[in-house]
Amino acid sequence: MNLTAEHVARLRAQFPALGRRVHDLPAVYFDGPAGTQVPQRVIDAIREYLVHHNANHEGVFATSVASDRVLDEAHRAAADFLGTADSGTVAFGANMTTLTFALSRALAKTWQPGDEIVLTRLEHDANFTPWVLAAEDAGVTVRTIDIDPSNCTLRLDEYRQVLGPRTRLVAVGCASNAVGTVNPVKQVCGWAREAGALSFLDAVHYAPHDLISVEDWQCDFLICSAYKFFGPHVGLMYGRRELLEALQPYKLRPAPNDLPGRWMTGTQNHECIAGTLAAIDYLADIGRTVTDDAALGRRAALASAFAAIRPYERALLDRLLDGLSDLRALTVWGITDPTRRHDRFPTVAVTHARLAAKPLAEHLAAHGIFAWHGNYYALPLTERLGLEPDGMVRIGMVHYNTTAEVDRLLDVLAKS
Numbered sequence: 289m290n291l292t293a294e295h296v297a298r299l300r301a302q303f304p305a306l307g308r309r310v311h312d313l314p315a316v317y318f319d320g321p322a323g324t325q326v327p328q329r330v331i332d333a334i335r336e337y338l339v340h341h342n343a344n345h346e347g348v349f350a351t352s353v354a355s356d357r358v359l360d361e362a363h364r365a366a367a368d369f370l371g372t373a374d375s376g377t378v379a380f381g382a383n384m385t386t387l388t389f390a391l392s393r394a395l396a397k398t399w400q401p402g403d404e405i406v407l408t409r410l411e412h413d414a415n416f417t418p419w420v421l422a423a424e425d426a427g428v429t430v431r432t433i434d435i436d437p438s439n440c441t442l443r444l445d446e447y448r449q450v451l452g453p454r455t456r457l458v459a460v461g462c463a464s465n466a467v468g469t470v471n472p473v474k475q476v477c478g479w480a481r482e483a484g485a486l487s488f489l490d491a492v493h494y495a496p497h498d499l500i501s502v503e504d505w506q507c508d509f510l511i512c513s514a515y516k517f518f519g520p521h522v523g524l525m526y527g528r529r530e531l532l533e534a535l536q537p538y539k540l541r542p543a544p545n546d547l548p549g550r551w552m553t554g555t556q557n558h559e560c561i562a563g564t565l566a567a568i569d570y571l572a573d574i575g576r577t578v579t580d581d582a583a584l585g586r587r588a589a590l591a592s593a594f595a596a597i598r599p600y601e602r603a604l605l606d607r608l609l610d611g612l613s614d615l616r617a618l619t620v621w622g623i624t625d626p627t628r629r630h631d632r633f634p635t636v637a638v639t640h641a642r643l644a645a646k647p648l649a650e651h652l653a654a655h656g657i658f659a660w661h662g663n664y665y666a667l668p669l670t671e672r673l674g675l676e677p678d679g680m681v682r683i684g685m686v687h688y689n690t691t692a693e694v695d696r697l698l699d700v701l702a703k704s
């Protein structure tokens with residue numbers, strides 16, 4: 289079932305930030321790809337943790353016991369969110385970048401000079417530079433899959449050419465945070481496996497838009513960040529159990545050696561892990577609402593939530609892309625073809641014939657519309673497109689955005 293305008297109005301009412309006004313107009317948050325807003329229950333969960341459960345891990349006294357109960361439930365929720373039955377395979381950490389640096393160091397210890405890893409040009413730099421640096425340390429060759437610049441999709445045919453017996457790792461994003469392209473990651477993980485390589489997925493931009501399914505995709509590792517899916521600033525990492533057990537992470541001696549503790553360096557951000565649990569339950573409750581089934585289990589509820597979010601976001605995307613096609617001064621980077629729009633999310637990057645990205649974003653900001661300009665760290669892509677140093681303006685929509693907001697944006701762009 290699709291999300292209706294009434295559903296969205298009720299969901300929006302849960303987000304205090306969405307009540308903000310700028311120059312006496314309601315603020316329009318098109319900055320979700322850099323971090324979404326949070327519902328009140330996430331704020332409440334963080335407060336509740338700090339007021340009632342604030343303690344370190346594995347003590348024998350009341351607050352520590354209560355804290356561990358919350359953290360265990362957060363692990364179970366994260367496992368439901370990522371699509372694994374084994375909550376021991378999910379580690380929390382500071383953010384995607386930090387977790388990826390840690391994992392890349394542990395993996396690089398297993399590489400030999402002459403080995404190869406495969407990256408792509410469509411990536412956020414957090415799924416590029418950590419691997420390049422690890423490869424430099426280990427004497428490993430980096431191969432890079434190119435894009436088709438006409439629509440910012442991956443040149444998938446190149447995987448056939450670069451994968452081989454020396455390939456140790458294939459790292460790819462599930463979706464581009466700059467231009468919204470969704471990649472066929474299950475297929476890419478299969479090609480990596482056939483070549484005897486491990487697969488790593490950056491699901492940061494994918495997470496607010498569609499259901500992550502690590503078991504179905506059969507990836508070896510996947511990382512995302514809760515602050516992109518209506519939660520606080522925490523990263524989440526999934527790894528296949530045998531690999532997380534066999535690899536040697538850089539860790540302190542007294543820290544646990546079992547899963548997931550051996551991958552969770554230092555004292556964690558417990559209050560924000562509690563907030564992440566609340567964000568996942570917020571999404572699950574969308575699924576329970578649209579199916580009118582309050583008893584739906586968390587994973588099934590998340591699947592129903594995204595089944596409802598997808599067509600709603602697609603309608604926003606169509607309205608924006610169709611409106612932009614009438615504005616001659618604007619160029620859209622990425623898929624616009626209506627027959628291929630299912631291969632992208634409603635994250636739309638544009639450049640203007642007369643205005644650089646920053647003044648264009650300032651023009652939007654003056655009208656209460658929040659949108660990012662620049663490269664959003666998707667530097668491998670903006671370099672490939674020849675768009676440095678100005679970059680693009682990114683209109684990033686999520687399910688709390690509305691058609692009225694899209695129309696307001698199009699009006700303001702028409703006057704630019």
Ligand SMILES: Cc1ncc(COP(=O)(O)O)c(C=O)c1O
Pocket residue numbers: 321322382383384385386412414415461463464465490491492493512513523664665
């Ligand atoms: C696609 C993508 N990957 C990785 C990152 C880095 O995530 P984090 O800020 O959690 O390190 C981002 C952040 O914008 C992103 O959009």
